[in-house]
Each structure stands twice: as structure tokens, then as C-alpha cells.
Amino acid sequence: MMRHFQQWPYQRAEQKPLINGMRKARMRLRLAISPAAAIQAVTEIQALLGIYQSQSAVARIRHDQKTDDPFYTAEQAYYDQTDARVAQETQAFYTAMLGSRHRMELENHYGSLIFRKAENLREIVQDKIVEDLAEENRLASDYLQLMSAAAIPLDGKVYTLAQLEPLLQSPDRQVRQAVHRAEADWLASRAASLDALFDQLVSVRNRISSRLGLASFIEVGYKRMERFDYQRSQIEALRQAVVRYIVPLTGEIRRLQRRRLNLDALNYYDLPCLFPAGNPQLQIPLASLPDQTSRLLASLTGQDPSFLRRLSDSGCLDLEARPNKAPGGYCETIVNAGMPFILMNASGTAQDVTTLLHESGHAYASLCSLPDLTLLEYRQPTLETCEIHSTALEFLSYPLMEPFFGSEAENYTLMHMTETLLFIPYACMVDEFQHVIYEQPGLTPEQRHQVWQNLECRYQPDLNYGDDSFYNKGGAWQKKQHIFVSPFYYIDYLLADLVALDLWHTSRKDPAKAWKQYDRLCRLGGRDTFLKLLEQAGLASPFDIGTIKKVAYAACDFLRL
Template sequence: MIDIRNIQELEERLQQLVNKPINSVEELEGWIQEEGQIDKEIKQQIGKCYIDFHCYSDNEEIKKAYQFSQQKATPLVKKYKAQLDEKFYNNPFKSDLNQELYGSYIKSKLNSIELFKEENIKLEAEEDALISKYSSIMGNMTVMWEGEEKTLLQMSVYLMGSDRSIREKAWRLVQERRLEDSKDLDEIMDQMVKIRHQIAINAGFSNYRDYMFKKYERFDYTPEECKTFHQAVEKTIVPIKDGLERELQQKLGVDTLRPWDSNATPQGTKAISLLETSKDMVEVTIKMFYSVKKEYGDLLRKMQEEGMLDLDSRKAKANGGFCYYLPVKELSFIFMNFSGSYHGFVTMVHEMGHSIHNLLKKNLPIYHYHTTPMESSELASMSMELITMDKWNCLYPDKEDFKKLRIDHLENIIKFVSWAMTVDKFQHWIYENPNHTAKERNMMFKEIAKSLSQHYEDWSGLQEELENRWKAQIHMYEVPFYYIEYAIAQLGALQVWKNYCENPQKALADFESALALGRSKPLTEVYEAAGIKFDFSEELIGELMDFIKGKLEAIKNQ
């Protein structure tokens, strides 16, 4: 295997591939396979550095290895990738390839060639350094609670109780801690916007948003369609969300719904039980996946045995959760921050959706097709949440827990889509207006949030907290414009679930067929293979909201 720590060896191997003669279509196909194998080896090692750093951001050796991978190895790989793309695209035997098999590959390579500018390699390395700085700041945020040091995620359990004074105290403590670093996070974003705008200008775009649409190969929808999506959600989903929050306010018996009330349990009502340990959660989750399909349970068991799970929240561990596929090992690594609440279990199921997706597409004949668009990656994870939902009583056997869990999950889908629109609309504004100030950026977030995700909640006296709320969303810093995919995929997942409720066996077979396509087909065809529409129109949103409301009513009446 190539050792990315040995830059000379890495460069020699990549140069050999650039220089390799190709004199027939058969040799071209062999060359594509060789490039794919090298790509696997490099991604495996860069992925390991990424995982280790997110798990232990305070370990100096791990930090140095990660920085080396980002500042030395990755720029070199990007430089040679551009040469390899050119070599392939200019090869005369390209036209003799089977277009049914290689069509999407060729289109993607042309897109990469059109995007590449060598001067952007240095800028992207600077961007990666800023992302690392953000991760370190967020990973080291802790508070003291009743004599114990806790991560901010661990504090989330105190926002779910019935004692309003405790909820408010916990919420304010978390916000105070976040605000301590708000200026540093503003400065990081200021630098990121400047760098990202220059990357876009260098590549011939007027703004970074348009550059990222091309980079993400969003061939199936446009920025204007995203803005129409924002408007459709504001019109159709926000009123439903307002209704849910009004109902919660009435149950809590409070005059206004404050930010620390949004996950509260009304007095006299038992909160959903906390889970004891992540180890117990995994054991039961394995059994649950066996009840859906044997291969799913086998996969999670193997991941557990191979040490491919880091689940518990702790100091110096990065925020969030992810599933990272290690292509040589042919296994996924799941990273998350379990704190005992049911949200951790849902995250586990979500990331397993990605792991199952990786399993299904690993036999695609071209490695490039394994790297799927996020709209289909998130379709896999969000669909798995809903497909398994009626089996969640394996972990929550109490009848009331099970009922509340499903109600919460469906209501959270409604709430989430409005948050996804907030994040996406805000990012459009950031990069369409790159010369804004940090103050203008924070004020704009507040304005957008109050029209979508924070429309009903009462934030009076908490303007600074609201203006800075976006900084806890890792995607803003680490993977810009990766968020609307969640909302698009959520609409797809609801359709998959609707089909599953009607015919589980067929729906699961169609779902697997779609995931097995990877990147080999356009998104419209992937969704069609799953038996659903690639659609985020107001009409479809309305239909799916009616479906959710019907399911909620049925669960409440059980």
C-alpha cells in the first residue's frame, strides 16, 4: 500500500500512473482500475488521519499526522488528480468505452477538469487549516455542572426534563460557553469566506455558491430551485411546526415558548428513558438490524468487532457524527457523541444507513462510482431511520417510551426541514454577499431563522444567543453547502417509508437497488429505482406532510 507519509514515494507512484502508456481501450480500462486502487489506498490513509483527529483532537502526534495529511499529502494528490483527469479525458480510446457503463464517469471527469485551478490547491490547504482550528475550538468546549465537567452535548439531557428552572440554567450555561469563543469563530468564518470567494473567482465563477454547485455535481437542480424550496417550506411546513410548538407550550403551561422549552417534558409526564451505555445500545441495535435483514446485523457486528465505532461524548472529541468508509478495509467507521438520550440511538441508526449503503455499492466496477452524491447518501441514512422505526421498542420496551419516541421522531422531521432551510438560505446569502461583516452575517442569520426555524419561539432578550446559534452547525465551517441534501433526502425517505408501510419486501428491494447504483446514474434515476420521485415541490411537500400527520394521529391513538 502507498504510504502517504512518504511524500517522495507517493509522488513517484502518481507520476508513474501519469506516464503509463495506454494503447487500447482494454489498457484504458485497466488504467482506470489501477487509478481506482491507488485512490482507495490514499483515501484509506487520509481517512484514518481524519478519524483519529476527530476522536482525539488534543493528541499532538495525531494532530501532526492529520495536519501533514491536509497540508502535504492532500495538495499533492489534488495536483496529480488534475493530471490524471486530463490524461483520461484526452485519451483517444475514451470514445470506445461502453457509454452505458462509463457515461457518468466521463461526465464527472470533464466537470473536474473544468473546475481545477492549480492556484486553488494552496487556498484549499489554508481552508483545511481553518477547519481544523474550528474543530479544536468546538471539541474543547465544556462547562461545569454540579461539580462535574461536561461537554455541551452531554448537557442536552438537562434540556429534556420537566423542571423549567433546570432547563433554563443548563441552556444559559451552554450559551455562555459558546459565546466565549464567538469572536474567534467569527474571525475563522471571515477568513473562510475570503478564501472560498477567491477559489470561486480563480475557477471563473462570480460566487462560491455557484462554484460549489458544480463541485458537488448538482446536475439535477439549480440554486433558484433551492430558493423555491425555501419558500415552499416557509409556506407549508413552518405553519405545521408553529402548531406543534403551540401545542407544546399549552402542555407545558407557559406563557411563551422559550428556547429551553423546545425539548421539554411536561409536568406529570415521564421523559423518555435515558440509555445506560453506548455498549448496551449497540448490542440491542445489532439485534434490531437482524430483525430487518440478516446482512445488516452482520455488518454492525463486524464493525463492532473490528473497532470501527467511537460513540461516546468526551472532552477534546469533535462535535457531530459521521460515517467514514475505509475502502481498502471495506468497512465503515461510525463516529458520534452519545450522551444517553434517544437522539444518540437515532444517530446510530442514521449512520448505519450510510454503512449499509457502503456495503451495497462496494461491488460497483468503477471505484469513482462508490463516492455517491449526498442526496442519495442521506436518502440511505434517513430512510433507515424510518424503516426501522417500528422496531425501536427493542431498545425502548416501555409502551409510553416507544410511543413518545416515534412521535418525537416524526415531529422532529417537521422541525428539521425548517432548520435545513435556515442553514441553506443563510449560506446562499453568505456567499452571494462575500464582502459582508461578521455583524451583518450574524444579523442576517437571526432574520432568516426568525422566518423559518425560530418562527414561533420567543427569543426576547436573547438576541446575541440567536445571532450566534449558527456557529454550532459544523457544516457551515467544514462542508459548506452540504445541508439542503438532508431536506431533499428527507422527502425521499418519507416516500421510501410510505412504500415500506404498503409493501415492506418490495420497498426494501427497490431501496437496495437504488443504493447499489452509487454514482453510476443521475439522481433522478437513483430515486426512480427506489420507487420515489426526486422532487421538492410544494405539492409533494404538502402530500408528505399529510402522510406524517396521519401517522402521528395513528400513533397517538394506540
């Protein structure tokens, strides 16, 4: 039986021996007299990177579990600095591989994708920006630290942002109005700090693009995301299609919601409450959620006990929200242990089921690809494909919701589909906001807020903030972690949603075929580019206008719009 995560030994991956080892591996690659010797050099650097990635993952997870722990806070700061140096040495090694006399044999052995990745890495990681990369990491960590420390007073109690979630969707309008106001007041009290922090992030990212000789940080962002087989113009066309085909549906959803809630007008604090008696409630104790989800996954995968049971038993699942825990949720694979770790902030809402299934999709894909791992770079695909792994599992689980929600199982699926359609324009808004910001890095904080307000009018035309000054001034974007921490990631959720919806549409007629396609995509790992992976799994491209039309029609039919 695997040792519990909290008992796993941790030792800092010290920079000096690591860098020396990476340089020795690079020298062996350059001096290799045979293809076998060159492959051995690649194996050596892979082993070093495996140790580094595994130890840094353990440190970061433990930091996120308790962000006020001084030891792991210091370790987080160490890796924020060291990541940039490791990226620099990794780039140097792969640049040497590009020029190796044994390149043909290496390409035959590892495939051509690693060379494409190497060329891309050479463009975006250079000696002259190492300090800037470290600064960018530090500022991103500062944002997470600030948000995780949120302590919001309400009715004599103190809440984190995650702990407010059940109250934000209360069926009692006065309660949810008060809770939204408390959240907005806390954000308003931090708005100047968040503006200053984002100013610094935009500045350092703009400096990175300038030093790399690129027109803007947008180019850096696309290269970081390894978007090898689609362009910015395709993203822009997709956003336009969302305005044409999805935004009108969200207007109808809000109109019907207003009627269900018997309100003259929907205010922003009404939006999370979709049903007059409240959103579907989890019918099992939160502590039972992992076991019930494990049974669901065993049914879908045919593996009993499920992989989630192994994660839970080994302490690789941290479920509930608590003070000083990093916000959000994620799945991080600890490569050398061969185990994913799921961290989330469950608060007793239906969203907890969605989040656990979402992160379980990441974990399943990770476990599928690990046994056939030839290179760490092939462990997972680019992030839009990763988000299909996670999002599609949410949809494929629709027929198995009764144990979680009882008689409200159908309402849960209706709510989930509704929230997916409402999310799609929001994802476009976050993406377009970042394009504007990094195309015009000199914008003032006030101008950035105005950009956000303009985008709200385009993508969320039914939004009504009433007399809330924070949101009326365009402050809502400051809540979105990805804008600070993961630039240009957010549109990947939209791409994944469209593919996942198409897979769900298939599952309504042929569940076995849909699962086979999903499983195939997971097992392909990261051995090809986004659109080629979709093709190999028999899945439609989200850039095909027919895809968005088809899923919009199917969702309308499901929701009876």
C-alpha cells in the same frame, strides 16, 4: 476474524511517491496504444487513490477519537495540505482521460458518469487554487478543533458540548434553562474567534471562486456537490414550498407543545423538551445499544449476525461522548479494508438511537456498493442520496422501537417525526444563510448575524430567546458545523428527509415494497446522478410539489395535528 481497528497498521501515505505514481499512471494513459493499456492506467491510479484514501481515513478517525493526540493532530494537518495536491493530480489524470484516443472504449467500460465528473473536476480543481484549498482545509480543521475542546463548567462539573445534550432537554425547566445559559455563555466567549475564523473561510472561498472565474463561491459549492441534474432555482422553489407547507405545521407543533408543558410561552430553552415528563428515555444501558441495534438490523436486512455486529467486534464503532473527541457523528469507509467506521457522541438520550441508525444506514449502503466497485468515484452517490440511505433507515425502524424504549416506543416515533418536521425549515435556513453570505462576501460579522436573525423570523417565527444576548444577536449559526466545514451540504438533509418520509409513507401500507426500494437504492451505489437513482429505485423526486404535500399530510395524520 478481522483485527481490531486500534491494531490496524497505519503508515502515512507519503506525498512524493504518491504524486510520482499518479504522474506515471497519467503518462501511461497518454501513451496507451490500446484500450486495455488505458484501462490498466486507470486501474493503477485507482490503486494509488485507494491507499491514500484508506490511510488518510484511518489517520482522521484516530485524530477525531482523541483530538489532543499530537501524532494524529500532525497527521491531520499533513492530509489537510496533501489533499489539495492529490486533488490536483487526480484532476490532471482525468483531464487526460477526457482527451484520450481511447475515450470511447473507456466510456463503454466505465460508463459516462466518470467523464461528467472529470469535466466538473477540471473546472473546480486547478493549479492556481491549490494553496487556497489547503488553507480552506486547515481553517475547517481549526473550527473542529476549537469545538471539540469545549469545556463548559456547570454545577461543579465540566462538560463537552455533546455531554450537555441530556441536560438541555431536561423536564426540569430550571435545569434546562441553566444548561442552555451555560452553553450560550461558552459560545459567547468564543464568538469573536468564530467570527474571525469564518471571515477567513469566506475570504479564501471567495478567492477560490474568483481565481476560477466563477461569479461566486455558490457556483463552486454546487459543482463540488456534483449537482448535475438540478439547479439553484429548484432549491429556491423548494425553500418557498417549505415556508408555505411546513412552517405552519411547526407553529401548530409548538402551540401543542406549549399546552402539554403547561406554559404561558415557550422560551428557546423549552424547545428540546417535548413531553411534560421528559422526552422518551433509552430503557437499556448505553453499552447495550450496539447489540440491540444489531438485532434490529438483522430483522430488517435478514442478515444475522448483522453488519453492525461485525463493525462493533472489529472496533469500527466509537459510541460514547468524551472530552477531546471530535463533535458530531459520521460514517467513514476505509476502502482497502472494506469496512465502514462509525463515530458518534452518545450521551444517553433517545437521539443516540436515531444517530446510530442513521450512521448504520450509511454503513449498510457502503457495504452494499463495495463488492461491485469498478471505480472509487462510484463507491457512493452524491450526498443527498447518501443521506437517504441514513435517514430512511430511521423511519423504517419505527415498528422495532419497543426493545429500546419499552412503553415509550410510540412516544419516541412521535418525537422523531416531530423533530423531522421542525428540522426541515431549519435546514432551509442554513442553506439560505450560506447563499446570502457567499453572494455578499463583504458582509461584516454583525451583518452576517443580522442575516441569520432575519432568516429565523422567516423559518422559525415562534422562536423566543428571552433575554439571552448571544442568541438575540443572531449567534446561533456558529454552532452549526456544516456552515464552517461543509458549505452547501445542509440542504441535502432536506432532500433526503422528503424522500425518506415518502418511503416511510409507503412502508405503512407495504413494508416489503418500501424495503425493496430502499435496498435497491443502496445497491446502486454512485453509478448515476441523484434524480436518476431515485427513478431507478422507484422513488419520488423531492422537487415535485406533490411530494412535499403528500408527506406533510401523512406526517400530520401520524402526529394527529
